Amino acid sequence: MGQTETTKFELDLYQALTEQxxxxxxxxxxxxxxxxxxxxxxxxxxxxxxxxxxxKFGFELLSDICGVDWIDCPEKRFELIYNFFSIAHNxxxxxxxxLADRGDDLNPTIRSIQPIYSGADWLExxxxxMLGIEFEGHPxxxxxxxxxxxxxxxxxxxxxxxxxEPQFSHNKDNPPExxx
Amino acid sequence: xxxxxxxxxxxLNLGPQHPATHGVLRVILELDGETIxxxxxxxxxxxxxxxxxxxxxxxxxxIPLTDRxxxxxxxxxxxxxxxxxxxxxxxxxxxxxxxxxxxLTEITRLNNHLVWLGTHALDVGAMSMLLYTFRERELxxxxxxxxxxxxxxxxxxxxxxxxxxxxxxxxxxxxNILKVFPxxxxxxxxxxxxNRIWIKRLTNVGRITAEQALNMSLTGPLLxxxxxxxxxxxxxxxxGYENFDFDVPVGKTGDCFDxxxxxxxxxxxxxxxxxxxxxxxxxxxxxxxVPGVVLPPKKxxxxxxxxxxxxxxxITEGFKVPAGSFYQSIESPKGELGFYMVSDGSTxxxxxxxxxxxxxxxxxxxxxxEGALVADVITCIGSIDIVLGEVDR
Numbered sequence: 001m002g003q004t005e006t007t008k009f010e011l012d013l014y015q016a017l018t019e020q021x022x023x024x025x026x027x028x029x030x031x032x033x034x035x036x037x038x039x040x041x042x043x044x045x046x047x048x049x050x051x052x053x054x055x056k057f058g059f060e061l062l063s064d065i066c067g068v069d070w071i072d073c074p075e076k077r078f079e080l081i082y083n084f085f086s087i088a089h090n091x092x093x094x095x096x097x098x099l100a101d102r103g104d105d106l107n108p109t110i111r112s113i114q115p116i117y118s119g120a121d122w123l124e125x126x127x128x129x130m131l132g133i134e135f136e137g138h139p140x141x142x143x144x145x146x147x148x149x150x151x152x153x154x155x156x157x158x159x160x161x162x163x164x165e166p167q168f169s170h171n172k173d174n175p176p177e178x179x180x
Numbered sequence: 181x182x183x184x185x186x187x188x189x190x191x192l193n194l195g196p197q198h199p200a201t202h203g204v205l206r207v208i209l210e211l212d213g214e215t216i217x218x219x220x221x222x223x224x225x226x227x228x229x230x231x232x233x234x235x236x237x238x239x240x241x242x243i244p245l246t247d248r249x250x251x252x253x254x255x256x257x258x259x260x261x262x263x264x265x266x267x268x269x270x271x272x273x274x275x276x277x278x279x280x281x282x283x284l285t286e287i288t289r290l291n292n293h294l295v296w297l298g299t300h301a302l303d304v305g306a307m308s309m310l311l312y313t314f315r316e317r318e319l320x321x322x323x324x325x326x327x328x329x330x331x332x333x334x335x336x337x338x339x340x341x342x343x344x345x346x347x348x349x350x351x352x353x354x355x356n357i358l359k360v361f362p363x364x365x366x367x368x369x370x371x372x373x374x375n376r377i378w379i380k381r382l383t384n385v386g387r388i389t390a391e392q393a394l395n396m397s398l399t400g401p402l403l404x405x406x407x408x409x410x411x412x413x414x415x416x417x418x419x420g421y422e423n424f425d426f427d428v429p430v431g432k433t434g435d436c437f438d439x440x441x442x443x444x445x446x447x448x449x450x451x452x453x454x455x456x457x458x459x460x461x462x463x464x465x466x467x468x469x470v471p472g473v474v475l476p477p478k479k480x481x482x483x484x485x486x487x488x489x490x491x492x493x494x495i496t497e498g499f500k501v502p503a504g505s506f507y508q509s510i511e512s513p514k515g516e517l518g519f520y521m522v523s524d525g526s527t528x529x530x531x532x533x534x535x536x537x538x539x540x541x542x543x544x545x546x547x548x549x550e551g552a553l554v555a556d557v558i559t560c561i562g563s564i565d566i567v568l569g570e571v572d573r
Contacts, residue, residue, distance in 0.1 A: 031504040032267050060394040061410075063509070066520045066533040081520065083507060083535075087394075087410045094507065119397025122543050130231075145224040145572055154232055161236050 006035070009089050013057050021047060029096075036081070036094035041110050044082070044097055048113040051084055051093070059084040059093060062117040067127040071157040076101050078108060078133060099133060112138035130155035189217055192554070196225045200303045200558045203568030207545070207557065214553050219546050223539075226572040234532040238498030239265055242529065244335045249534065250570040251332055252295050254324075255281075255288040256512040258337040261532075263418055264508035264519040265339045268501050269473060276464040277341045278420035283354070283457035284327070284336065285419075285510075286450040290361075291320045292513035292565075293443050293450075300440075300562035301372065304381050309371060316364055323353050339499075340474035341467025354458050361451055369444065382437035386548040386560040389434060396547075397540050400515025401442045402564060406434035412511035419510075423460075424453050436563040443565075446513075473499045498527035514538050514565055534573060538566040 017037065018025060024043035029036055039047060051059040064083040070076050076098040084093045099108035112135035114120045124135045125144040132153035135141055143150065152159050195206040204225035210218040230249060234242045246261045247254030259281055266273065294313040301309035321331045326347045328336040336343050372378045388398075390406040403410055411428040413421045429445035431438030467474045471490055480487035503525040509518040515537030522531040541564050548560045 032270070032506045034506055061399075062397050063516065064507075064518055064520065064533070064535040066531075066535075068522055068531045068533075081505075081507075083518070083520075087408065087415070090415050092416070092507070117397065118395050119540060119543060122539065123397075126539075145227050147224065154229065159232075161232065 007091070009057075009091055010035075013091070013093070016054075016057060017047075017050075020050060034092075034094065036096050038096045038098075041080075041097045041099055041108075044080075044095070045111040045113055045116075047095065048082070048116045052116050057086070058088055059086045061085040061087060062113070062119050062123070063092070065120060065123040065127055067131040067133060067155065069131060069155060069157045078131060080110065080127065080133070082113075107132060107134060109134045109136050111136050112141075114138050129153075132156065188212075194557065196222075201561055202299065202566055205542075205561065205566065205568055205571070207561075209554070209557070211554065216549050216552055216554065216557065219549050219557070221542060221545055223542075224572050226568045228569075228573065230573045231532055231534060234529050236528065238527050239501060239529065240339060240494070240498065242532065243338065244333065247333050247335055248569060249536065249573055250292075250512065250514065250517075250538070250567045252567055253288045253292040253513045254332060254334045255284045255336065256292075256510060256517060258335060259285050259419065260508060260510045260512070260517050260519045262337045262339050263510065264506055264521045265501065267506045267508060268504055268521060268523050269339070269470075269499075270502075271340050271468050271470055271473065273341055273468045274464045274466075275420070275462045277466060277468070279457050279461050280342060280346060280466075281337060281419050282421060282424065283454055283461070284323075286453045286457070287320055287323060287354075287357070289450045289513045290357075290447055291317060293447050294320070296443065296513075296562075296565045297368065297440075300559075300565075301378075303558045303562045304378065306372065306375070306378060309368065312364070312368060312371070316361065319353070319357050319360070323350070323357070326350065326353065338467065338474070340470050341465075345466045351458065354454060358451060358455055358458070362448070365444070365447060372440070373444075379437065381555075381559055382440060382563075383435060384433070385436045385552065385556050386563055387433065387435045388544060388548060392547065393434065393544070396543050398515070398544055400511070400513070400537055400541065400565075401439050401446065402515065402541050402544060404429065405431035405438040405442055407432055412509050412516050416509060418508070424456050426453050436559055439563050500525060500527055501529075509535070512537055514567070514570075515541055534570075536570045536573060538564075538568075538570040539573075542566055542571055 021043055024040045027038040063085045066081045068079045070079060077100040079096060079098050082095040099110060112124055114124060122144060124138055127133055128141055129143045129145055190211045192209040192211055194209055195201040196204040206222040208220045209216055230245050234245055243258055246257040250257050294317045298310035298313035324334050325331050328334040388406060390408050393403045393406045407430050409428050409430045414428060426449045429442045431442050475494055476487035476490055481491045501523040503523055505522040507518055507520045509516050517537055518535030520533040521529055524530040545560060549557050
């Protein structure tokens with residue numbers, strides 16, 4: 001959806017999604033000519049299944065999963081953006097969903113779409129690693145990039161950018177002196 | 181050994197210092213004899229927190245961070261970032277900027293594929309290839325140096341244009357590449373394409389099917405080797421790629437040898453694009469006229485008071501980007517490189533998400549090598565074409 005004009009395929013797709021997931025779709029937004037659909041987080045698995053299995057609207061490729069921390073926003077804390085691409089129809093579809101809307105639940109959970117798109121495996125692990133969002137049903141949810149002993153979630157906005165180096169298990173008892 | 185003896189597996193730790201892992205990739209292999217039973221990649225040895233660091237930098241200061249991710253294709257990374265920011269700002273760049281960006285990113289593709297070819301062949305045992313490819317890479321490094329002053333970390337593209345105009349001897353240098361390259365490509369092919377050892381080491385190694393590749397979100401030569409023709413330059417043209425005539429090579433079997441052939445053909449196609457871009461390069465300014473975002477020319481700064489003030493304000497305060505979000509994808513040499521930028525209306529990105537092609541393509545390693553031999557691991561890692569700076573970011 002790089003272009004501003006909406007194609008017939010996109011209109012059909014929106015209609016089909018509204019028919020199928022009418023209650024779960026909370027809105028549709030447009031930013032710089034790129035439109036996206038907001039859904040409730042419970043519907044993500046069914047939606048992914050619909051997109052992968054539907055003959056008419058086949059989205060073969062899960063491009064990306066991106067997590068954003070909206071710490072100062074009163075109505076949402078975390079936002080996940082699922083980025084699907086259909087090669088056959090040359091169409092990009094951004095699905096947004098929010099988690100921990102009241103801001104009190106700091107370890108929110110969402111259902112993993114790894115069983116449908118196996119490419120989601122590392123993408124979900126990275127979101128978990130960076131934001132602490134747990135994916136229910138993921139077969140191997142471990143930290144992927146940061147070390148296992150790290151405390152905190154680096155991409156959260158309350159994770160400090162500059163601070164003392166963390167000490168990991170091999171030198172916890174006898175930490176090296178940090179000179180500044 | 182009797183058949184009742186329990187089968188024992190051995191754990192082998194490949195990397196992170198092993199040179200054939202192209203950096204600091206660690207793979208924990210569980211072996212039964214020489215056959216791999218299980219492979220677990222372990223990442224993060226080169227994690228630098230670029231996405232987080234970008235949240236604390238002014239928009240123009242993020243550009244040097246981007247080319248430190250995929251340091252073999254710096255201009256492609258610069259391009260993805262500046263296109264995303266330009267889209268958020270609503271800037272349309274002059275034609276000359278578009279054409280020079282296409283030309284330079286295609287040169288970058290040559291650079292990436294040359295390093296890939298040299299190191300891949302070195303891993304597999306054809307040691308002389310590296311010397312040949314690095315000889316040609318020098319020509320490209322010269323171009324980088326003459327346009328940006330740096331041989332690797334170019335940071336040449338700016339939001340709204342280029343850092344400075346193309347140098348006077350640019351045409352001559354690019355023409356030289358166009359002249360010598362086809363002949364040198366034949367040299368590589370003479371050394372490898374019909375080489376029996378090369379064919380034996382690559383054919384039917386690391387095979388994946390189209391369904392597997394799509395399901396694993398693979399892009400770039402890895403996906404195209406299975407027969408799926410997906411190239412962002414054709415699917416969602418950016419920076420004027422719709423004006424260029426080129427083919428997208430696809431493979432049939434999805435093995436390492438197909439990926440080799442595809443990348444070789446991509447280099448030839450890049451040469452076609454470079455030739456067209458050089459021939460049709462329009463005249464015009466090298467940056468858009470957007471006061472407050474694009475730095476005024478140096479001559480103006482020294483003679484004109486407003487220009488001086490703009491220069492000072494952009495450097496110290498940065499420029500504000502309207503609130504919104506945009507996903508911009510480009511075809512980097514390794515696959516689909518995406519920048520998802522979120523702006524809250526301030527002078528720094530609220531969130532910069534990079535869709536790294538190397539990271540996602542590396543997921544294919546486990547299915548490729550399970551059941552294969554240890555020697556094939558090296559072939560597969562080379563064939564996926566990863567840069568750990570981008571995998572770990």
